[in-house]
Amino acid sequence: MQRTQTSPDRGRAALGPALALIHSGAAPTRSVLTSALGVTRATAGAITNELEALGLITVDARPAGGTRGRPSHRLAVDPSGPVVAAAQIHADGFTVALAGLGGRLAEPVDLPMPDDPGPARVLAAVVREAVRQAGADHRRCVGLGLAVPTPVALPDRTAVAAMYLDWPSGARIGEELERAAAEAGLRVPVELANDANLAALAEHRHGAGRGARHLLYITSGHRGVGGALVVDGRLHTGSAGLALEVGQLTVDPNGRRCPCGSIGCLDVEADPPALLAAAGREADPARTMVDQARAVLADAAAGDARAQAAIDHVVDRLGLGIAGVINILNPDRIVLGAFHSALLAAAPERLPQVVARRSHWGRCGEVPIVPAALARPELAGAAELAWAPVLADPLEALGGPAHPPRAAGAP
Ligand SMILES: [Zn+2]
Numbered sequence: 001m002q003r004t005q006t007s008p009d010r011g012r013a014a015l016g017p018a019l020a021l022i023h024s025g026a027a028p029t030r031s032v033l034t035s036a037l038g039v040t041r042a043t044a045g046a047i048t049n050e051l052e053a054l055g056l057i058t059v060d061a062r063p064a065g066g067t068r069g070r071p072s073h074r075l076a077v078d079p080s081g082p083v084v085a086a087a088q089i090h091a092d093g094f095t096v097a098l099a100g101l102g103g104r105l106a107e108p109v110d111l112p113m114p115d116d117p118g119p120a121r122v123l124a125a126v127v128r129e130a131v132r133q134a135g136a137d138h139r140r141c142v143g144l145g146l147a148v149p150t151p152v153a154l155p156d157r158t159a160v161a162a163m164y165l166d167w168p169s170g171a172r173i174g175e176e177l178e179r180a181a182a183e184a185g186l187r188v189p190v191e192l193a194n195d196a197n198l199a200a201l202a203e204h205r206h207g208a209g210r211g212a213r214h215l216l217y218i219t220s221g222h223r224g225v226g227g228a229l230v231v232d233g234r235l236h237t238g239s240a241g242l243a244l245e246v247g248q249l250t251v252d253p254n255g256r257r258c259p260c261g262s263i264g265c266l267d268v269e270a271d272p273p274a275l276l277a278a279a280g281r282e283a284d285p286a287r288t289m290v291d292q293a294r295a296v297l298a299d300a301a302a303g304d305a306r307a308q309a310a311i312d313h314v315v316d317r318l319g320l321g322i323a324g325v326i327n328i329l330n331p332d333r334i335v336l337g338a339f340h341s342a343l344l345a346a347a348p349e350r351l352p353q354v355v356a357r358r359s360h361w362g363r364c365g366e367v368p369i370v371p372a373a374l375a376r377p378e379l380a381g382a383a384e385l386a387w388a389p390v391l392a393d394p395l396e397a398l399g400g401p402a403h404p405p406r407a408a409g410a411p
Helices: 007-023 030-037 041-053 119-135 173-183 195-206 272-278 289-301 305-329 338-346 350-358 360-365 377-392 394-398
Strands: 057-060 074-077 083-090 093-100 109-112 141-148 190-194 214-219 226-231 333-336 369-371
Touching: 007 030, 007 041, 007 074, 007 377, 007 394, 030 041, 030 074, 041 057, 041 394, 083 119, 083 377, 093 119, 093 377, 109 119, 119 141, 119 173, 141 173, 141 195, 141 377, 173 190, 190 195, 190 377, 195 214, 195 226, 195 377, 214 305, 214 338, 272 289, 272 305, 289 305, 289 338, 305 338, 305 350, 333 338, 338 369, 350 369, 377 394
Parallel strands: 083 141, 141 190, 214 333, 333 369
Antiparallel strands: 057 074, 083 093, 093 109, 214 226
């Protein structure tokens, strides 16, 4: 007998999309959720009951007051619901924090690199800290996500160019992470991805990129420049996960030498060491590049003309790079990571002017360029990666079914 899709089946298929809307804050009430999903009120009620029974959300039956129109139940993520472990590896060490749904990060723990900074030891240290934090928390931990400062080639999940980590190119870090989790007895899904990609995803869901349809994200950590594109809520990865390597765009043919072998790449013309060099300052190996770049920004704010000239020099090259990407991708919003946000604040008119002068779409469309809103976007993005299986199918990921609306004993 041909079986048509029944209402409960449709309800199950909508659990993930419904949770994603509540997770991102896009559906604060059941009536908003009902229209966003295009389902009946009864179906929306069954969906929210199911998510509540899974311990993922709370449904406040008291109608939201003070609004016009039909009152509706308020929806929120359940603060005592499951968590994931979010981790980030960076040039100076690694960071781990537990994260609830709704982009709620607990206090992150920063740790130094192990003595042997090869991928196996570093990934094992990350897993150990995640296991420790999960064991100290009463909530159920359902996944581990890790942001790494290297492009990750798909489908083998190999580190392609960990230029600032000294990891061998081609290291199979996805498998290494799974091995480390198995050895530590961590029996939940574990996954890793490029840090700029994950930061862009987090800014799109919870930060300055909310509502953008074609979000371009440009960022710099301690060294180098990364980029990512989120289209209709999904990362544009390219054929092998390596799209949007904006760092290797040439922005000055007579510029600085890049570790990639080229000259004048955005990577070396618009990162913290580039600002130090433009200001004529020697890098101090005892201090982080970010701190030394902040000192140049502070001096410029205090009226130091040479520091301001250095900022203008770097802003011109950053603007050239952004303009080139705008011409090709036609984004509707550009979000800048922390260092570039500081440059934008130090040259609020110059950067948009350079971008507009050098880009056709920038000139006629005035693409907004805004600072990132999240305190730790890479870590928040690692949490998004860990939540992916739950957002795709909550029942499958959490080992349901709960089905509270059905009578006990009913099939
Ligand atoms: Zn390069």
